[in-house]
Amino acid sequence: MEQWINLYRASHSLEAYALKGALEVEGVRVRLSGEGLAGALGELPVDLLQVTLLVCEEDRSRAGRIIERYQQRQGNGWLCGQCGEENGANFDICWRCHHDPHDH
Ligand SMILES: [Zn+2]
Numbered sequence: 001m002e003q004w005i006n007l008y009r010a011s012h013s014l015e016a017y018a019l020k021g022a023l024e025v026e027g028v029r030v031r032l033s034g035e036g037l038a039g040a041l042g043e044l045p046v047d048l049l050q051v052t053l054l055v056c057e058e059d060r061s062r063a064g065r066i067i068e069r070y071q072q073r074q075g076n077g078w079l080c081g082q083c084g085e086e087n088g089a090n091f092d093i094c095w096r097c098h099h100d101p102h103d104h
Contacts, residue, residue: 007055010090023067033052061095
């Protein structure tokens with residue numbers, strides 16, 4: 001059974017679709033959650049819509065690297081205090097070791 005995990009929280013739907021395209025080009029299947037809100041919240045700025053990208057557990061590492069490259073082009077990342085991996089600004093936890101920098 002496939003397990004879908006939250007990989008990345010996009011700051012708006014346009015970013016989510018850009019990342020979804022980048023991942024799919026690499027053969028990673030992506031689901032978006034939150035995009036259904038776009039219609040209901042049509043009056044609000046698109047920046048207020050948070051869209052989460054979900055990928056299969058087995059694709060997690062590969063997808064993380066793809067998004068990492070995307071983030072490096074955008075700037076703003078953080079280094080994991082546990083394994084030293086560089087993570088994109090929108091990663092809440094380290095994509096490599098799952099360390100949560102906020103959990104101390
Ligand atoms: Zn780490």
